[in-house]
Amino acid sequence: MRRSHFILSLIVLALVAPWGLFTNNAAAVAPAWDGNFHAYVVGDVVSYQGVEYVCRQSHTSQPGWTPPVVPALWLLSNGTQPTNTPVPTATTPPPPTSTPRPTATTPPGTPTPIPTSTPQPTSTPVVTPPPGGKRIVGYFTEWGIYGRNYQVKNIVTSGSASKLTHINYAFGNVVNSRCQLGDTYADYDKFYSAADSVDGQADTWDNGALRGNFNQLRKLKQMYPNIKVLISLGGWTWSSGFSDAALPANRSAFVKSCVDLFIKDPRWAGVFDGIDIDWEYPGACGNTCNYRPEDTQNFTALLAEFRSQLNQVRPGLLLTIAAPAGPDKISKIQISQISQYLDFINLMTYDFHGAWENTTNFNSNLYTPAGDPATGNARVSVNDAVNQWLQGGAPASKIVVGVPFYGRGWTGVPSSNNGLWQSATGAAPGTYEAGIEDYKVLKNKGYSRYYSSAAQAAWLYNGSVFWTYDDPPIMAAKMSYIKSKGLGGAMFWELSGDTSNGELINALYTNQ
Numbered sequence: 001m002r003r004s005h006f007i008l009s010l011i012v013l014a015l016v017a018p019w020g021l022f023t024n025n026a027a028a029v030a031p032a033w034d035g036n037f038h039a040y041v042v043g044d045v046v047s048y049q050g051v052e053y054v055c056r057q058s059h060t061s062q063p064g065w066t067p068p069v070v071p072a073l074w075l076l077s078n079g080t081q082p083t084n085t086p087v088p089t090a091t092t093p094p095p096p097t098s099t100p101r102p103t104a105t106t107p108p109g110t111p112t113p114i115p116t117s118t119p120q121p122t123s124t125p126v127v128t129p130p131p132g133g134k135r136i137v138g139y140f141t142e143w144g145i146y147g148r149n150y151q152v153k154n155i156v157t158s159g160s161a162s163k164l165t166h167i168n169y170a171f172g173n174v175v176n177s178r179c180q181l182g183d184t185y186a187d188y189d190k191f192y193s194a195a196d197s198v199d200g201q202a203d204t205w206d207n208g209a210l211r212g213n214f215n216q217l218r219k220l221k222q223m224y225p226n227i228k229v230l231i232s233l234g235g236w237t238w239s240s241g242f243s244d245a246a247l248p249a250n251r252s253a254f255v256k257s258c259v260d261l262f263i264k265d266p267r268w269a270g271v272f273d274g275i276d277i278d279w280e281y282p283g284a285c286g287n288t289c290n291y292r293p294e295d296t297q298n299f300t301a302l303l304a305e306f307r308s309q310l311n312q313v314r315p316g317l318l319l320t321i322a323a324p325a326g327p328d329k330i331s332k333i334q335i336s337q338i339s340q341y342l343d344f345i346n347l348m349t350y351d352f353h354g355a356w357e358n359t360t361n362f363n364s365n366l367y368t369p370a371g372d373p374a375t376g377n378a379r380v381s382v383n384d385a386v387n388q389w390l391q392g393g394a395p396a397s398k399i400v401v402g403v404p405f406y407g408r409g410w411t412g413v414p415s416s417n418n419g420l421w422q423s424a425t426g427a428a429p430g431t432y433e434a435g436i437e438d439y440k441v442l443k444n445k446g447y448s449r450y451y452s453s454a455a456q457a458a459w460l461y462n463g464s465v466f467w468t469y470d471d472p473p474i475m476a477a478k479m480s481y482i483k484s485k486g487l488g489g490a491m492f493w494e495l496s497g498d499t500s501n502g503e504l505i506n507a508l509y510t511n512q
Contacts, residue, residue, distance in 0.1 A: 033067055045077060052077035134482065134512045135400055135489030136505065137166040137346060139232065141496065142186045142213055147432070150496035152216035153198045158502040160495065161224045163509040166318075168232040168276045168346075169217065170494070172262065174241035177250040179233065179258035188212040188268060199223060214268040221270070230318055231262040232276040240288040242279040246298035255305045263313055274318025274343070275306060281324050283332030300334045307341040318343045325349045325385035325402075328377040336393025345394055346491040349382040350404040353468070355427030355435030360419055362457045363408045363468040366481060369454035373421050381455070382478070386485065396486040403478055403490055405497030405504050407442050407460075407469030409435055418450045419461040428465050438497040439504055442469050456481075475507035483512070 033046040033053070040046075044055040046067065053067040053074040067074035138160065144150040155161045173180040181187050190212040194202040199219045203211040210218070217229050234242060245254040262272045280286035282299040303319065310317040321338075323345050324330055339345070353361035353374070361374060368381040382401060389399055412425025427435030447460035447467070456477050460467040470478075475490075482490060490508050498504045 035065060046074075134479075134487075135165045135344060135491075136163055136508055136512075137168060137344075137400055137489065137491035138164055138505065139168045139170050139492070139494035140213075140217075141170045141494055142183050144494070144496045145186055145190065145213065148496045151192075151196055151198075152213060152220055153196060154500075155220065155495060156198055156223070158495075158498065158500055158505075160498070160502045160505045161220065161227065163502070163505050164224075164227050165489070167217070167227060167229045167495075168320075168322075168491075169213070169229060169272075170232045171235040171238055171278065172231050172233045172258070173238045174234055174245055174254075177241065177245040177247075177254045179254070179261050181261070182238070186213055188214045192216060210268060214271050218268065218271045228273040228318060229271060230274045230276040230320060231258075231272050232278050232322070233258065234278040234280065235322075236280050236287050239278065239280040239286050240290040242282070242302075243291050243295050243298075246282075246295065246302040248298075248301070251298070251302055251305050252309075255302070255309050258306075259309050259313060263310070263317065274320065275310070276318075276320045276322065276346070277303065277306070278322035280322070281329045281332070284324075284329045296332050296334060300337045303338050303341040320344050320346060322346050322348055322402075323389070325352070325382075326377050326380060327384070327388060330385070330388050330392070333392075335389060339394045339398060342398060344398045344400050344488050345389065346400045347382075347385055347389065347402050349385050349402045350493070351408075352380050353378070354408040355410055355424070358423055360410050360413055360422050360424055360459075360466045361468070362452075362455055362459070364402075364404050364457070364470055365452075366456035366474075366478060367454065369452055371421065372455075382481070386487065390485075397488050399487045400489045400491045401478060401482055401487060403475060403492045403504075403508070404470055405439050405492050405494060407437055407439065407467045409437060409465060409467040411465050413461070413464060413466040415463055418448075418459075419466040420450070420452070420459060422466070424466065428467065437467065439469060439471070440497060440499045442467055443471065443499070443503075470504070472503055472507035475504055476511040479508055479511035 030045040030047040030052050033048040040055045042055055046053055046055070048067045051067075054077050056075045140152070140155070141148075141150075155164070155167075171182050173182050188210055191205070192203045192211065192215075194200055197203065197219070198216050199222075201219075203209065203215065221227055221229060244250060258275060262275065279299065281291070282295040283291055283293060285291065303321070306319050310319055319342055321342060323333070325348050350364040352363060352365065353359075354363065357378075359373060361372070364382065366382045368379060368384060372379060374380075386399060386401065390396060409428030409430070410424035410426065411428045413419045414422050416422055428437070430437045431441060442460060445460060445462070445467070447462040447465070449458060449460055449471075451458045451473075456474070458469065458471055458474050460469065479490060482488075489512075492504070492508070495505075
């Protein structure tokens with residue numbers, strides 16, 4: 001979704017160091033098992049108490065989850081199953097000091113056996129329908145359960161569950177023209193205690209039992225039937241495989257692999273109500289420049305294939321996209337043709353500016369004010385992007401405006417114009433990454449707040465540090481804009497950036 005957030009905190013895939021050879025012709029020794037939140041992939045070999053084990057399912061280790069204790073994750077190197085002992089309650093990982101980027105693909109692990117029983121339903125709370133009937137779409141990141149410690153349960157405790165219409169689960173990967181799970185441990189194997197589970201019921205280690213985020217989301221949907229869940233494929237970091245997957249020779253098999261894995265797989269039947277395509281970007285550079293000119297036509301054909309195969313499974317399954325806001329990238333999309341296949345279109349109307357530039361500016365301004373020094377494709381606003389999609393033939397009711405639950409910041413900013421449009425010395429320090437910070441952190445910094453009525457955008461400034469961000473009044477202004485244009489609603493990146501009582505999503509909900 002964003003320039004820097006498909007960042008799987010604490011689950012970056014690290015290559016195991018080559019085994020060292022001892023002198024005197026001693027045999028190579030596998031590295032010791034590391035229980036300090038280490039990322040393991042299928043095939044990794046470790047030693048524990050003098051015994052070697054082979055990783056059978058990609059996961060991130062936790063203290064106490066030793067190889068003999070968790071046979072679902074480790075197999076004795078001789079191919080036998082270790083003695084199964086009771087599994088301890090999962091330990092909450094400590095906050096990371098930085099947010100790493102995933103640089104390697106997580107191979108899919110050995111599948112958990114198919115569940116033979118349906119999870120116990122829980123009492124369904126009274127759900128108030130959205131007063132304005134607009135879509136409110138929020139992204140949930142699979143890696144957020146680690147350093148951010150944002151679980152599916154927090155969607156309920158924050159009051160967000162009753163306000164959401166859709167959750168996009170980020171992300172599934174695209175590898176060798178096939179769909180893959182991003183983090184199998186987070187997705188379907190992490191154990192949730194009663195205290196951490198969304199419904200107060202602990203997971204089990206019974207053979208075939210579903211755990212992880214997928215089970216938590218299934219329980220959430222039982223509690224809040226207003227919510228639809230989509231798997232979001234790609235994102236900033238994992239979009240490099242789309243151009244190949246969309247080629248005519250690969251397209252049908254690729255789509256089938258996605259539908260089979262996320263919609264038809266009986267292990268998590270009923271979790272996903274559709275697929276969200278986050279290709280960044282067809283016909284243009286994103287995190288990589290693995291694109292080709294024919295991406296424009298292939299993107300249209302890819303969406304047509306997704307629509308066809310989803311309809312064959314069950315009419316009513318959703319198909320959406322995360323769509324670009326920059327004019328150069330929008331121009332590479334056949335808007336009028338793709339719109340017929342999509343239920344709605346989530347515009348990524350944020351990341352207009354950030355610390356990759358030297359001059360402070362807005363992250364997600366509603367309008368472009370006079371005096372904005374940005375030029376060319378960088379001179380953009382929410383309104384500009386919406387109008388370009390409308391002019392291209394997208395129905396207004398299908399356009400969903402993206403809003404950020406985070407801000408972007410610079411340091412070394414002079415005081416002229418209260419820091420706006422000034423040269424900076426670098427990125428402002430952030431909790432997980434320089435230049436970016438959650439709204440829940442920014443609101444408590446105590447900086448002076450400034451507002452541009454022309455841009456309908458706000459920023460924070462303390463004399464040296466500048467943060468551009470959206471707060472509840474800005475969310476209210478954007479919902480007013482959405483209503484005035486007859487648009488389909490709002491999408492946000494992402495749930496963990498909000499306060500513990502859901503200030504931002506409440507502003508969206510109450511101003512529909």
